[in-house]
Amino acid sequence: MRRVVITGAGTINALAQDVPGTLAAFREGRCGIGPLEFRDVDRLSIRIGAQVRGWDPEAHFNRQEIALYDRFTQFALHAAREAVAQSGLSFRDDRLAYRAGVVMGTAAGGMTTWDENYRTVFEEGKNRVHPFVVPKLMNNAAASHISMTFGMMGPSFSVSTACASSNHAMGLAFHIVRAGAADAMLTGGSEAMLCFGGIKAWEGLRVMSRDGCRPFSADRNGMVQGEGAAVFVFEEYEHARARGAEILAEVVGFAMTSDAGDIVMPSKQGAARAMAGALRDAGLPRDAVGYINAHGTGTTANDKTESAAVAEVFGQHADALMISSTKSMHGHLIGGTGAVELLACIMALRDGVIAPTVGYREADPECALDVVPNEAREAEVDVVLSNAFAFGGLNAVLALRRA
Amino acid sequence: MSETVRDRVIAIIAEQAVLDPAQVTDDMSLADLGIDSLGLVEAIFGIEEALDISVPFNANDPADSGFDVSSVGTIIAAVEGLVADQKGGDAQA
Numbered sequence: 174m175r176r177v178v179i180t181g182a183g184t185i186n187a188l189a190q191d192v193p194g195t196l197a198a199f200r201e202g203r204c205g206i207g208p209l210e211f212r213d214v215d216r217l218s219i220r221i222g223a224q225v226r227g228w229d230p231e232a233h234f235n236r237q238e239i240a241l242y243d244r245f246t247q248f249a250l251h252a253a254r255e256a257v258a259q260s261g262l263s264f265r266d267d268r269l270a271y272r273a274g275v276v277m278g279t280a281a282g283g284m285t286t287w288d289e290n291y292r293t294v295f296e297e298g299k300n301r302v303h304p305f306v307v308p309k310l311m312n313n314a315a316a317s318h319i320s321m322t323f324g325m326m327g328p329s330f331s332v333s334t335a336c337a338s339s340n341h342a343m344g345l346a347f348h349i350v351r352a353g354a355a356d357a358m359l360t361g362g363s364e365a366m367l368c369f370g371g372i373k374a375w376e377g378l379r380v381m382s383r384d385g386c387r388p389f390s391a392d393r394n395g396m397v398q399g400e401g402a403a404v405f406v407f408e409e410y411e412h413a414r415a416r417g418a419e420i421l422a423e424v425v426g427f428a429m430t431s432d433a434g435d436i437v438m439p440s441k442q443g444a445a446r447a448m449a450g451a452l453r454d455a456g457l458p459r460d461a462v463g464y465i466n467a468h469g470t471g472t473t474a475n476d477k478t479e480s481a482a483v484a485e486v487f488g489q490h491a492d493a494l495m496i497s498s499t500k501s502m503h504g505h506l507i508g509g510t511g512a513v514e515l516l517a518c519i520m521a522l523r524d525g526v527i528a529p530t531v532g533y534r535e536a537d538p539e540c541a542l543d544v545v546p547n548e549a550r551e552a553e554v555d556v557v558l559s560n561a562f563a564f565g566g567l568n569a570v571l572a573l574r575r576a
Numbered sequence: 577m578s579e580t581v582r583d584r585v586i587a588i589i590a591e592q593a594v595l596d597p598a599q600v601t602d603d604m605s606l607a608d609l610g611i612d613s614l615g616l617v618e619a620i621f622g623i624e625e626a627l628d629i630s631v632p633f634n635a636n637d638p639a640d641s642g643f644d645v646s647s648v649g650t651i652i653a654a655v656e657g658l659v660a661d662q663k664g665g666d667a668q669a
Contacts, residue, residue: 377617377621378617378635379617379620379633379634379635379636380634380635380636382634382636393636394634394636394637394640395634395636395637435612435614436614437613437614438612438613438614472636473636473637474636
């Protein structure tokens with residue numbers, strides 16, 4: 174069986190505009206959530222989020238590029254550049270170009286472009302919109318622009334499964350490399366939903382917190398949205414070894430399940446089957462897992478259901494492993510969230526540092542696990558899981574092992 | 577004869593439960609009516625739209641919202657209170 178390793182990582186999120194800055198924030202337990210700043214925010218009842226601040230597109234892209242790149246594409250390209258630079262790979266003038274592709278997750282794609290242009294035609298009553306609206310807003314724009322930027326001509330597409338988009342994307346990229354359909358893939362996710370229409374839609378569901386994201390804490394009262402992207406280079410192991418690449422971690426297992434239940438309420442069984450399935454795929458025993466990066470949204474329903482699923486899958490070992498939700502720091506990036514969270518998994522394996530669940534104030538008997546409250550912890554772990562459980566009951570769990 | 581807040585709220589709950597308004601009584605809980613969390617959120621939206629009020633309700637923590645959803649009767653009372661507060665005491669919607 175071909176093995177798949179990670180040889181590059183890149184990100185931009187509310188904590189930092191690169192990987193080293195993000196990992197430093199994880200170690201410090203820094204929270205990137207604050208007051209939202211965008212047009213018409215005063216008409217919202219939810220006014221906090223983990224927004225990327227100080228982002229200057231013109232420092233990274235030329236005028237023609239900016240005309241074509243929605244904010245979610247800009248984030249994806251920024252993260253992809255960092256990942257490719259770290260990997261040392263070049264896809265130009267090389268056989269590799271045909272053996273390399275892109276799978277990117279996003280839930281809303283070019284939401285900001287939709288929002289701005291609906292405003293133009295509905296509110297301002299204009300009858301003409303910019304000619305690039307469609308290529309900017311389409312969900313595959315980020316994947317396509319990454320393939321174009323780096324000249325990757327193998328299998329490329331986008332995946333949209335709400336909050337599990339990134340994990341589904343990375344799992345499929347893993348499958349593609351493992352199956353031999355490509356030797357290297359850029360994969361991850363990107364989201365930029367922090368605009369008036371984006372938050373107004375979420376407000377309606379009444380699951381957003383007005384004051385903070387406190388996963389697993391008894392006083393949690395909802396999720397807080399974030400934005401940004403993370404992109405990784407998934408490479409076939411022998412290919413990476415032959416060129417002497419630095420290996421950040423190995424992707425060893427992946428599983429997907431569907432609850433076939435409720436459109437918004439999570440299911441313990443669906444989550445448990447996904448975690449158990451990822452370990453089965455990896456051929457690893459359950460007690461090998463030292464850390465789980467939780468889905469941990471900070472909603473009442475998710476956190477207690479996820480805790481119950483972990484208890485069911487791991488039995489007594491559930492008390493020995495660590496589980497944390499980094500959404501407490503970078504917010505819920507929806508379709509990009511699993512990708513940013515994979516950075517915490519890599520940090521655990523490589524650096525022996527477990528990112529904390531910040532904002533934790535009060536133990537909840539329904540979430541009686543070691544959630545690494547408020548402060549990062551040093552610990553040697555060999556195997557980690559990354560959970561993602563989406564609206565619609567679509568679950569995707571990745572298993573990683575220390576390189 | 578103008579419709580009372582009570583009539584409007586019962587009509588919205590009945591529609592959500594797929595029942596005749598006459599079948600909905602004050603002592604019934606949402607579970608009795610077969611209304612799940614998504615149905616409740618939709619019913620509250622319906623009440624806000626029909627009565628032009630804002631209902632403080634967090635689906636994560638219904639008990640802490642100050643909007644008692646334990647039965648049809650408590651919902652009606654809470655909505656009447658909100659109408660009084662927000663619409664200057666006019667209980668006729």
